[in-house]
Amino acid sequence: MRFRFKALQRMREPDELDTPTLLAAPRGWVALFVVMITMTGALLWVFTGRLPISVDAPGLLTMPGGTGLVQSPYAGVVQEVLAKPADTVTQGQPLARVEDASGRARVVSSPFTGQVVGFPVDKGQVVHPGTTVASVERTDANAGTGGGNDRDAMVAMVFVPAPRAAGLRPGQSVDLSVSTAPAGTFGLLRGRIESVSPYSLTSEAVSGLVGGDLAAHTYAGSSPPRLVVVRLLRTADTPTGFVWTSASGPPGRLSTQVSVTATINLGHQTPFNLLLGR
Incomplete structure (x- = not known):
């Protein structure tokens, strides 16, 4: 049976029982400290972070x-549109004329002061009670802020x-x-x-x-x-x-x-x- 020279040499040497054992390399300790510091910081943030x-x-x-809706109280056909978007209107100002079934002209007026932001009806359109004639951004609620x-x-x-x-x-x-x-x-x-x-x-x-x-x-x-x-x-x-x-x-x-x-x-x-x- 043949043995390697190094193996035989090791067998002749006594056990080095007084030599300290290295449990972790310095690089490992650095990594451990970094992990511990990170976990401590995260824990502090969980309880004190904002x-x-x-x-x-x-x-x-x-x-x-806000914006109010002006609705027609009458049924009929729109004969004339008296305002357009971006117009400023006052309370009681006519917005449209509607001819009812009896041929009588009815006026739809704005119930408040403001600026017209939408006019969904046009001349010749059939409307019913409750049909929206115009959308008016109200400015009559600004009496105390400049009006x-x-x-x-x-x-x-x-x-x-x-x-x-x-x-x-x-x-x-x-x-x-x-x-x-x-x-x-x-x-x-x-x-x-x-x-x-x-x-x-x-x-x-x-x-x-x-x-x-x-x-x-x-x-x-x-x-x-x-x-x-x-x-x-x-x-x-x-x-x-x-x-x-x-x-x-x-x-x-x-x-x-x-x-x-x-x-x-x-x-x-x-x-x-x-x-x-x-």
């Missing part, structure tokens, strides 16, 4: 009175699904992404909650605020919403006259009847509470 809580919801810029067509009285009406509206209170800050002013270029419009409706709105109520059933579907969604009125923060340092997250916001003035996406800031919570669903 995560922002916010609610996102659709809305639009409008005047405090008339003062754009400074503009507010944002935000429609928040009822299940997500429980924590909303007047005074909470709101950031608004305006569809006509890209947030990546001009920033977000700033505001604060002025009021929160105590009850959910019906589809008819939403239609009455935004000017029709078609627009109401955009804001109502699948869950009955609650109306949150956001007062825009004012400043003289931007072209719009309102506060933006950017230095100056967009050039020129803002228009009403513009859709927005609101982010309502509710505060902060720790990741631990978030995991527990608190």
Whole structure:
């Protein structure tokens, strides 16, 4: 039987019982310390970290009175249209003339002052009682804020699904992404909650605020919403006259009847509470 020289040499050497045993290389200890520090930091963050809580919801810029529907109380054929979109009308001003079945001319007048934003009927169209003749953005609700067509009285009406509206209170800050002013270029419009409706709105109520059933579907969604009125923060340092997250916001003035996406800031919570669903 032949043995290798090294094997025979090892057999002649006594056991080195006094030699210390290396359990882990220095590189392994460094990795262990890194893992322990990372886990400790993560644990501290879970209990002391702060995560922002916010609610996102659709809305639009409008005047405090919203958009009202002017409906015909008569059945007949439209003989004359007396206004068009963008016209300013006053309470009692005729908007259309309707000839009824007896040949009598009937006048459909605006029940409030405002600006016409939609006129869905035209000459020769048959209408029935309850047919919408015009959509008018009301300005008669601005008596204490400048009145008339003062754009400074503009507010944002935000429609928040009822299940997500429980924590909303007047005074909470709101950031608004305006569809006509890209947030990546001009920033977000700033505001604060002025009021929160105590009850959910019906589809008819939403239609009455935004000017029709078609627009109401955009804001109502699948869950009955609650109306949150956001007062825009004012400043003289931007072209719009309102506060933006950017230095100056967009050039020129803002228009009403513009859709927005609101982010309502509710505060902060720790990741631990978030995991527990608190």
